[in-house]
Amino acid sequence: MENNTTPFSCDVCNAEFTLKRNLMRHHRMFHHGQMTLHVCDTCGKALSRPDNLKRHMKTHQGFSSGAEPDQDNKRPTCSQCNALFLEQKDLDEHMKSHRKETYHCHTCGQIYHNRAKLMKHKKSHHNPVPPKLPKKRVADGPVSNQAKRRQQQPNLAPTTVNLPSDIDPESCAAEVYREHWLNIRDRRSFGRVHRFYNYHLPDLSNDILREIAQKVFEEQSTAFKINASYGFILCNNETNECRYYCTSNNTKILNEPVLISDHLSFQRFMDTFLKEDTLEYARTLRPNSKWVVQYVTNVTSMYF
Known part of the structure; x- marks a missing residue:
């Protein structure tokens, strides 16, 4: 059985957490409008947590007069693809994508981290399912977000790069x-x-x-x-x-x-x-x- 080191997953944005309390804090901050912003007095940047603000304030040390940042003040960098991130926690989340084996659909370029999901997706190319008609509703009434999502077609990746x-x-x-x-x-x-x-x-x-x-x-x-x-x-x-x-x-x-x-x-x-x-x-x-x-x-x- 696969050992899932991040058992708690956000049902809104799929962010993963090892502790339930971190997931609950994530929900309060980003999905329930309870976030308190902490503003940098130097540049006015707003951050969601006081510890993030403390780390951000260190970036102003040594160049508040307009000089360039210290050469040693480097952004967290992915060792595999050289992508840059603002904070270490963002890099840590990104690194999970490199640890997972990926499966590519050769027809449309869609990426999956589970082979079974890829096989199920491939069947849609051979036997496409016709879109369901939206349910009848009161004339001129609002359309729910759930109904809109059902009407959305898959956003398939192009097979060529547009340089x-x-x-x-x-x-x-x-x-x-x-x-x-x-x-x-x-x-x-x-x-x-x-x-x-x-x-x-x-x-x-x-x-x-x-x-x-x-x-x-x-x-x-x-x-x-x-x-x-x-x-x-x-x-x-x-x-x-x-x-x-x-x-x-x-x-x-x-x-x-x-x-x-x-x-x-x-x-x-x-x-x-x-x-x-x-x-x-x-x-x-x-x-x-x-x-x-x-x-x-x-x-x-x-x-x-």
């Missing part, structure tokens, strides 16, 4: 792009509380960002809160090594989510969002001054 035209296909950046394509590609995930939308960015045009946001906004039928983060590729200007920096719930662009209740509030959010300096945001997350931001690859937005 931006300005990336040399033989470069180190292109290699990192291919290696992390499953994180960069267009995809979405709907949970009971949160909805995640990820979109590949061929460039940082405001028109593209507005088009993406407008498309997702029109899919929502009720008021919601939103925040977002970017993924990007870094290049070391001494060794020419390239790394991918993953999007993360701990590296959101705005200090707190914004409530969207109508078209006007959506337009105000977009005006605020597009004023943010994306490259400066990415530079603040790099390990040190040796690393430069080469490409912004994708944007991930969270709705709840």
Whole structure:
């Protein structure tokens, strides 16, 4: 029998925990609106726990006057794929994906950590199940989130990598792009509380960002809160090594989510969002001054 070292799993976002009390704390903080924000007096960044704030404050030591961070102040880095993370706990969760054996569907590229689930998925390609018709409901009445999830079609991964035209296909950046394509590609995930939308960015045009946001906004039928983060590729200007920096719930662009209740509030959010300096945001997350931001690859937005 397999020894499950993380027996407690969140039924909303699938985060795993070894202790039940950690799972309960996770639920209170991220899924029940009981989170208290702890704000950094130096840069204004808001964090969910006081110990996280203490660790964050150490990043300001030695360069409060505007100097570059200490060269030894490095971000936690995955030893297998070189992905960068804001905190060690994020890296620890990421490393679980390397310890699990993965199974790929050669037809659509979908990834599974269980061979039985892969075999069941493969049957859907040979005997596709027609989508169920939604149940009848009162005219003009609201559609429940559960009904919406039933109507969602699987978001299948593309079989080819869409490299931006300005990336040399033989470069180190292109290699990192291919290696992390499953994180960069267009995809979405709907949970009971949160909805995640990820979109590949061929460039940082405001028109593209507005088009993406407008498309997702029109899919929502009720008021919601939103925040977002970017993924990007870094290049070391001494060794020419390239790394991918993953999007993360701990590296959101705005200090707190914004409530969207109508078209006007959506337009105000977009005006605020597009004023943010994306490259400066990415530079603040790099390990040190040796690393430069080469490409912004994708944007991930969270709705709840």
